[in-house]
Amino acid sequence: MTDDVRPTRPPTAQEFVLAQLRQAIVSGGLRPGEQIRQDALAERFGTSRVPLREALKILEGEGQVSYQPHRGYFVAELSSDDLVEVYRIRRLLEDEAVAAAMPHIDDVAITEMEASLVAMDAASTLGDITALTAANRAFHFALFERSGMPRLARLIRQLWDATDAYRAVYFVEADNRERVATEHRTILGAIRERDVPRTIAALHAHRDHAVHRVRTILDS
Amino acid sequence: MTDDVRPTRPPTAQEFVLAQLRQAIVSGGLRPGEQIRQDALAERFGTSRVPLREALKILEGEGQVSYQPHRGYFVAELSSDDLVEVYRIRRLLEDEAVAAAMPHIDDVAITEMEASLVAMDAASTLGDITALTAANRAFHFALFERSGMPRLARLIRQLWDATDAYRAVYFVEADNRERVATEHRTILGAIRERDVPRTIAALHAHRDHAVHRVRTILDS
DNA sequence: CCGGAGCAGATTGGATACAATATCCGAGCG
DNA sequence: CGCTCGGATATTGTATCCAATCTGCTCCGG
Known part of the structure; x- marks a missing residue:
């Protein structure tokens, strides 16, 4: 609420995608356990898969999604x-x-x-x-x-x-x-x-x- | 030490790069505050920049590197x-x-x-x-x-x-x-x-x- | 002499194309 | 009848190329 006068830079595609993903998880658009299809999501967000993947990596680091090489990403599920x-x-x-x-x-x-x-x-x-x-x-x-x-x-x-x-x-x-x-x-x-x-x-x-x-x- | 009989899969380039980066940070090869040049590091690891960038995103999520869009990544510095x-x-x-x-x-x-x-x-x-x-x-x-x-x-x-x-x-x-x-x-x-x-x-x-x-x- | 506009060069961000891997399904064998 | 092996398909992983942005320098004006 305080730092609203910073030099406004147009958000990168990756930042946009990250925000969209977070929102989708919060709002229930992506449900726990659901597999994340890169192609489909990239198209839905209007970008290529590269920024999407990088956004997913951040979420992986934060533990919001799980990842298995060559299998894909899944929305993290909590027992x-x-x-x-x-x-x-x-x-x-x-x-x-x-x-x-x-x-x-x-x-x-x-x-x-x-x-x-x-x-x-x-x-x-x-x-x-x-x-x-x-x-x-x-x-x-x-x-x-x-x-x-x-x-x-x-x-x-x-x-x-x-x-x-x-x-x-x-x-x-x-x-x-x-x-x-x-x-x-x-x-x-x-x-x-x-x-x-x-x-x-x-x-x-x-x-x-x-x-x-x-x-x-x-x-x- | 216990799960050594898992189906061994050759590591993806990205996993390799991530391990190398961690090692470089632990061993002091990359010093705190230092800027990370994607081109140079990718060449050093023998991959393209894409897997390197994704590895950096993970480290970003973990807080080991800081990131400024269009400026690059820096090894996180602790006061x-x-x-x-x-x-x-x-x-x-x-x-x-x-x-x-x-x-x-x-x-x-x-x-x-x-x-x-x-x-x-x-x-x-x-x-x-x-x-x-x-x-x-x-x-x-x-x-x-x-x-x-x-x-x-x-x-x-x-x-x-x-x-x-x-x-x-x-x-x-x-x-x-x-x-x-x-x-x-x-x-x-x-x-x-x-x-x-x-x-x-x-x-x-x-x-x-x-x-x-x-x-x-x-x-x- | 100092400060800002503008042009290179360097560096990062993203799109596309191709390679590698997993999954699924059916045929062949025991 | 069940099991294993292969191949087709779908999906992910990576390399390359081009665009967007930043940085530092030069040049001009004050």
Whole structure:
């Protein structure tokens, strides 16, 4: 939100393709376990296979797709156990990030988070899952990014990415959307008072519910 | 060490190039901050630029190289602060991994670690930094890999990768090599007794010394 | 003497064409 | 009847060529 005056360079085809792929994964256009056909996707995006492949390599490095030489790329699939592991690691990292970030929370940060809440409500009523997940991220990372630990924030982002394909599933249900809205307000309340233990506790409850819900979906 | 009977497939050019690049970074052949000339490297590896670029994309995703469109790739450079951050995150993740792994430690694991120690001593006297760092990794990851949390092990590996370029610098000094040998034996002793707190404490001391030494080098 | 416009040269980004490999399916054999 | 071996087809992997972009230098004007 701050660096909007950088010298605007037209995005390379590869950057474009990468963004499209991420979006396709988040929105459910590419489903977990699905094989990625390079020809078909390249044509759909209007480029050749080269930039597509390079974008896929990045996603491979991030763990969003798996790859077997001469077999192709597959959208990464999470087992119920994987999901639990991701959330266990997230707890470790996010707790640390919250504790580190709290001293740096100012009015700007609070305002940012409030704006994200409003954006989530709007997207929720419209049923715009893509906008919803984007606002959700903005809310949480407004905090994490202020930890003064950019690498930590990056690792957390990676873990979020890994479950992107499943976040959409969670947000499809209106009940979950409402619950998240409530929980976010609880979290923000604790942050307003710079109460680290309460913030962390609220985040734990927040994550526990999500992982529990998605798990029941996965196991069914 | 266990899955050596997989259907051996000749490595693709890209896999080969990726391995070479990693090696070049670990061994110091490519120095932090250095720009990567695609033409020159492709010729050196005997392939065209395409597989090289895809390998670089993977390293980009892992954060080992940085990338600016139309400008090129650069070997990632770590500031002293970055180093401290990496080790702080490592402590978080590795402590968890150790605690999770300890119940799964069996004789095979112990034997593996002992073998790594021997391999390190041999590489140390030969001055073979590449073999040394490989054996060092084998020692530590024999533990981490048994955590039952593959994603956690993967994240830890990523953090190790990020400092690969500086590990070589550390191991160049014979004093450091000797000290590491001693510390490893302390760590292994604690593991033999399945003593989690003592293992974690020994690892803390181990890491603290390394980060301190590298920091003094970086700041000079 | 200093600073900016503009032209080379170098370097990266992308498209196309071709080679290598895996998968699928049916024929032949035990 | 099942198994193995081959070949056809589809898909991925790589090389080469051309286009787009950046960098550094020169030249001109102030």
